[in-house]
Amino acid sequence: xxxxxxxxxxxxxxxxxxxxxxxxxxxxxxxxxxxxxxxxxxxxxxxxxxxxxxxxxxxxxxxxxxxxxxxxxxxxxxxxxxxxxxxxxxxxxxxxxxxxxxxxxxxxxxxxxxxxxxxxxxxxxxxxxxxxxxxxxxxxxxxxxxxxxxxxxxxxxxxxxxxxxxxxxxxxxxxxxxxxxxxxxxxxxxxxxxxxxxxxxxxxxxxxxxxxxxxxxxxxxxxxxxxxxxxxxxxxxxxxxxxxxxxxxxxxxxxxxxxxxxxxxxxxxxxxxxx
Numbered sequence: 001x002x003x004x005x006x007x008x009x010x011x012x013x014x015x016x017x018x019x020x021x022x023x024x025x026x027x028x029x030x031x032x033x034x035x036x037x038x039x040x041x042x043x044x045x046x047x048x049x050x051x052x053x054x055x056x057x058x059x060x061x062x063x064x065x066x067x068x069x070x071x072x073x074x075x076x077x078x079x080x081x082x083x084x085x086x087x088x089x090x091x092x093x094x095x096x097x098x099x100x101x102x103x104x105x106x107x108x109x110x111x112x113x114x115x116x117x118x119x120x121x122x123x124x125x126x127x128x129x130x131x132x133x134x135x136x137x138x139x140x141x142x143x144x145x146x147x148x149x150x151x152x153x154x155x156x157x158x159x160x161x162x163x164x165x166x167x168x169x170x171x172x173x174x175x176x177x178x179x180x181x182x183x184x185x186x187x188x189x190x191x192x193x194x195x196x197x198x199x200x201x202x203x204x205x206x207x208x209x210x211x212x213x214x215x216x217x218x219x220x221x222x223x224x225x226x227x228x229x230x231x232x233x234x235x236x237x238x239x240x241x242x243x244x245x246x247x248x249x250x251x252x253x254x255x256x257x258x259x260x261x262x263x264x265x266x267x268x269x270x271x272x273x274x275x
Contacts, residue, residue, distance in 0.1 A: 003224055010227045019073075026069035027220050033062040034209045042126040049116045052127035056114060060107050063212050064139070068100050070219040071146060074178075077222075078153045081174060088153075095149070103142040110135035132201040136208075137193050144189040151182040177225055181218045188214065 011023060037059035041052055075096055079088050115131035158175035188211045196204050 003221060006224045006228060007220075010224060010231065022069055022073055023220065023223065026066055026073065026216055029062060029066040029069070030213050030216050033059050033066060034212055037062070038205070038209050045123075045125050046119075047127060049118060049127075052116050053114070056116075056127065057111050060111050061104075063208065064100075064103055064107050066212060067103075067143060067215060070215050071100075071143075071150075072096070073219055073223065074181075075146075075150060077178070077226075078150045081157050082153060096146075099142050099146050103139055106135045106138040106142065109133065110139065129202045129204075132204055134196060136196045136204055140189045140192045140196070144186055144193075147182050147186050147189070151179065151186070154178050154182070174226060177222045181222055184218060185211070185215055 007027075011020060014020060037055050041047070041055040041059065047055075075092055079085070079092055082088050110133060113131070113133035113135065114129060117128045117130045119128055154175060158179075161175075188207065192207050192211060195206050199206065
């Protein structure tokens with residue numbers, strides 16, 4: 001609710017493009033996988049074992065998809081601040097596919113390991129989990145590893161930009177917010193691994209919903225802050241546009257201390273399509 005006005009002004013009123021669709025999906029999927037499905041298998045009365053299994057499978061896969069959509073936005077943003085490097089354009093998609101395919105495999109193994117039983121006593125709410133493996137640890141490890149890679153990219157590029165051009169408002173928005181985001185998510189993923197490793201099976205998902213929602217909120221906030229900056233300064237911003245064509249204007253190039261290149265000159269930003 002705190003960013004509703006920003007979303008209305010900066011996202012809802014903009015023209016439809018791939019970024020806008022991606023933003024809405026990752027922003028509002030938690031209402032399905034967390035508010036709907038997770039609360040269902042945690043609080044619903046008189047839910048059958050078969051229904052529990054279906055709800056667990058649906059929530060598990062949708063949560064992973066939500067993480068992927070958010071990480072896709074942030075990965076494209078990291079690629080953009082690297083001056084749309086052609087090597088990263090090949091390397092990042094391949095690595096991204098490998099990491100998140102593995103995450104799908106791990107969540108599938110975890111869901112298949114769930115042993116559910118009828119409610120142990122009258123009045124018991126939600127699903128009764130009696131056994132599960134530790135594959136959730138690997139799911140959180142994938143997220144931590146990918147965030148570590150993108151954080152490394154942002155840190156290297158941010159340091160170079162700071163050394164060549166000093167501290168600027170755009171530098172603060174892009175790198176400060178990005179690094180704070182990665183720190184929070186990395187820390188929460190580590191806590192989730194500890195929870196999975198130390199607590200009984202029924203508590204393995206204790207902080208899953210918390211991290212899922214925080215992941216979506218922080219991703220949205222990072223993009224909104226960048227978009228607000230570009231609108232305020234009336235400059236184009238290649239960091240939040242996913243159109244095939246980008247173009248960095250002089251102000252953004254100066255802020256990031258970028259040397260004009262044929263690749264950058266070929267990029268085109270359509271400001272009205274930026275999220």
